[in-house]
Amino acid sequence: MWTIVYIARDKEITERIKQALTEKGIIYKVRENNCENPADYCCEILVPDAEVSLAHGIIIDIGF
Helix, strand or coil: CEEEEEEECCHHHHHHHHHHHHHCCCCCEEEECCCCCHHHCCEEEEEEHHHHHHHHHHHHHCCC
16 A cells, blocks of 8 residues: 655655655655646655655655
8 A cells, every 4th residue: 555655846846855765765656746837736755554654754854
């Protein structure tokens, strides 16, 4: 099962979180909305249930 660990409203934030998770060996999925207006950007970052606590810690450590 996969759990949403962060909802990003900016592509730069999404990329920073993806990079941090990758560096720590956490697998993830990204679900982006298909909004035509960039101001409506929204992206869900999901990780396996077993990795939620670790992923939250990583996200907090990088300032989100």
